[in-house]
Amino acid sequence: MNLIKKWAGIIWMLAGPLAMYCLIRIAASEIELKPELDTKIQWGVFVLIFLPIALGLVIFGYYAFSGEYDHLPENSDDLT
Amino acid sequence: MNQNDTNKIWRVISASSLGTLIEWYDFYIFGSLATVIAGQFFPKTNPTAALLSTLATFAAGFIVRPFGALVFGRLGDLIGRKYTFLLTLVLMGGSTFAIGCVPNYETIGFAAPIIVLLLRLLQGLALGGEYGGAATYVAEHAPANRRGYFTSWIQTTATLGLFISLGVILMTRHFLDPDLNKSIAKFNDWGWRIPFLMSLLLVGVSIYIRLKMSESPLFSKLKSEGKTSVNPLKESFGHKANLKMVLVALFGATMGQGVVWYTGQFYAQSFLENVCKIDFDQSRTMLIWAILFGTPLFVIFGSWSDKIGRKWIMLSGMLLAVVTYPYLFKRMLAISKPDSSTIIANKSSSDTVRTLITGTANHLRTINSKMVYTSGMQVQQTATDTVYSSTSLPTTSKPVIKTSKLLGDTDYWQIVLLLFVMIVYVTMVYGPIAAFLVELFPTKIRYTSMSLPYHIGNGVFGGLTPFVATLLTTSFPNNPLAGLMYPMAVALLCLLIGALYINNKIDENVQD
Secondary structure, eight states, rough: OOOHHHHHHHHHHHHHHHHHHHHHHHHHHHHHHSOOOOHHHHHHHHHHHHHHHHHHHEEEHHHHTTTTSSSOOSSSGGTT | OOOOHHHHHHHHHHHHHHHHHHHHHHHHHHHTTTTHHHHHEEEEEHHHHHHHHHHHHHHHIIIIIHHHHHHHHHHHTTTTTHHHHHHHHHHHHHHHHHHHHOOHHHHTTTHHHHHHHHHHHHHHHHHHHHHHHHHHHHTTOOOGGGHHHHHHHHHHHHHHHHHHHHHHHHHHHHOOSSSHHHHHHHHHIIIIIHHHHHOOOOOOHHHHHHHHHHHHHHHHHHHHHSSOOOHHHHHHTTTTTHHHHHHHIIIIIIIHHHHHIIIIIIIIIHHIIIIIOHHHHHHHHHHHHHHHHHTHHHHHHHHHHHHSSHHHHHHHHHHHHHHHHHHHHHHHHHHHSSGGGGGOOOOOOEEEEEEOOOTTSSSEEEEEEEEBBBOEEEEEEEEEEEEOOOOTTTTOOEEEEEEEEOHHHHHHHHHHHHHHHHHHHHHHHTHHHHHHHHSSOOOOHHHHHHHHHHHHHIIIIITTHHHHHHHHHHHHOOOOTGGGGHHHHHHHHHHHHHHHHHHOOOOOOOOO
16 A cells, blocks of 8 residues: 555656646636736636645655655654 | 533534634625625726626635635634634624625725725635634534534534525515515615625624633643644644645545535536526525535534544545536436427417617517426526618527526426435535544644645635636536536545545544
């Protein structure tokens, strides 16, 4: 199981940038289709909010690949 | 638990749940009345006002909610749960009441949309801080073996908030005048303010009850020992050991929960109204029934999670959603499509009205048709087009068709059943999640650590569902089920991550 968790980490690491690429592509085409300020703001908000989330997915994938999830914390002393 | 403890925990649950319920109610009435509010404050003819409307819609849910989770989560871990979620309640109630008092665009011009936008942002901020506080507060009072059961009462509030907001809106729309059309007109003019103004009374009662509550015993103990966190944000997101749990909570649980929650309760309603073309009131009463039947299941799944663990109940809800959504939505679409061979001819009618367009020789033609079917379904259709007088132009323009369907009893209850199934999935993913999140983090940074993944999962991933689904339906006009691709993909990803990385173990000790 730990091996699957570890190698799946690569997928999550790749999924972050891939999701951002798709989002930016869609945002660009939607703005091109309807080049109004509120379309730009709307898609700007999406890109802005998803950027840290995608980064989080990359970090999650990295942690998974590094084996951080092989053993989950048993108590709070393991967390802080 | 002795009788004293039992009484105490129920007082804690009542005080927390009532406040959270009111906060959800306040947040939903704005969303449910978005069209009416847009007409009052954000006229489409004015581009700046329309822009502010976009900001009110997207910024409140997607940016301000997670931001509120950080601001109030930090406060809750620094000064305590009780005063923080009291503050969120005052903010939410105050801003909701104030929205009901703001004069419209015609009266005070640009000040109106700006004030409404600011108040909406305050609502989002307050909501971001409320849930984590209420869930933490209840969980820190609950015994270890019944944490899922007791926190599940908090979980019912989001759905009940929606239920009450729908109910209040429907009742206000209907009872302002004996004539329904006049009543709706009055509602759109000034009656929409009533649900907002009512909030003051509800919040007043809730503040009074919450003021009487004492601080969470676990937080009080930490504080008396001087062990509270000095910098909750840094400890929550700056330390790898805790950050990895925040990430697994987001990608392995709350993200999937958010999309299942929004699909079952919001996208389903939007699908019934916009794709199936079911009447405004009927699509809402269907959801009201489904919610009413489904709500007890939050408590049942929450309680069950105390016995078998939280993980597999939540993930089963996601799995069932991914597997059965296409069937459930397809079925709703099929039920709403009448069989033309079953029209009752003598009860159906059609009339045409032609109006001369001023300054031209062209006519505006409106064809009103009413079809009644043997199943009891009534379909009202209004087709409007222009009939040109000039011979060089085509005879007519493409008609604008508006359809509204009223279903017969059997069809109506079949759709309630399908909605109920979707609400069951909502209760599976949402019932145990408060206990799951509470158990993942230590007391001193619990409020901050659990609030952010919850509000990104529910607010951002979930809140985007109706928007992305509509966008997909527009991009694939021949596939009415295209909108489901987004919630299914997110739920599937979350299911895989959750299955691999989440632990099913119930943490007995949340006192650390």
